[in-house]
Amino acid sequence: MAGHSQFKNIMHRKGRQDAARSKVFSKLAREITVAAKSGLPDPDMNPRLRLAVQNAKAQSMPKDNIERAIKKASGNDSENYEEVRYEGYGPGGVAVIVEALTDNRNRTASNVRTAFTKAGGSMGETGSVAFMFDRVGEIVYPTRAGDADAVMEAAIEAGAEDVQSDDNGHVIICAFEDIGDVTDALTAALGEAETVKAVWRPQTGTPVDEERAQSILKLIATLEDDDDVQNVYANFEVDDEIMAKLSAA
Numbered sequence: 001m002a003g004h005s006q007f008k009n010i011m012h013r014k015g016r017q018d019a020a021r022s023k024v025f026s027k028l029a030r031e032i033t034v035a036a037k038s039g040l041p042d043p044d045m046n047p048r049l050r051l052a053v054q055n056a057k058a059q060s061m062p063k064d065n066i067e068r069a070i071k072k073a074s075g076n077d078s079e080n081y082e083e084v085r086y087e088g089y090g091p092g093g094v095a096v097i098v099e100a101l102t103d104n105r106n107r108t109a110s111n112v113r114t115a116f117t118k119a120g121g122s123m124g125e126t127g128s129v130a131f132m133f134d135r136v137g138e139i140v141y142p143t144r145a146g147d148a149d150a151v152m153e154a155a156i157e158a159g160a161e162d163v164q165s166d167d168n169g170h171v172i173i174c175a176f177e178d179i180g181d182v183t184d185a186l187t188a189a190l191g192e193a194e195t196v197k198a199v200w201r202p203q204t205g206t207p208v209d210e211e212r213a214q215s216i217l218k219l220i221a222t223l224e225d226d227d228d229v230q231n232v233y234a235n236f237e238v239d240d241e242i243m244a245k246l247s248a249a
Contacts, residue, residue, distance in 0.1 A: 036070045085098065098231075111226050148170070
């Protein structure tokens, strides 16, 4: 299992998102505002905005918050957020990609660099680790969407490339350029997805021991706690025994 998925599952079990709901809403609102600014402020006419709103609803973000974030895009006083990607290596040589939306590039770069340095890693140039990842679409469904066979069949019919099903739900992977078509086909077959987004998927994993896994998880948590950081991806792998310890900790 990829490091990012492991981290996400561990933190879901710890209830971290519930404890930081306002921070999650803030990041979702920022993505909605940027998406609305990138095209029309109408989700039906703006695919990126439609996905941003869908993901916000999946996190139970209030309708008023969503509408306010969309309206903010047309306001004269709205911040001009810039999309920035940072790359580097964490403990044990694990490759890490950080996506951010920022109105102050210097501040964000400094915070990200400090997080890498404190974790015993280092921030590199853009492109220094991205070649180890594939840019793909990730469509997530809850377990109630159907059993593994039913979801697999729907995913194949929709043109997806891979499906991972477990007790946490179903993760469907498709080519980046096919996100819209695959999502529409899956919606017709399974209903609306929990989340739909473009992600960086590791081509291969970097095995790490328990100590380094803990350090990497701490680095990812630090990065994700930054208001400017939207997503963090890493290519670490741990065996099942270590995974069980980290999940129970």
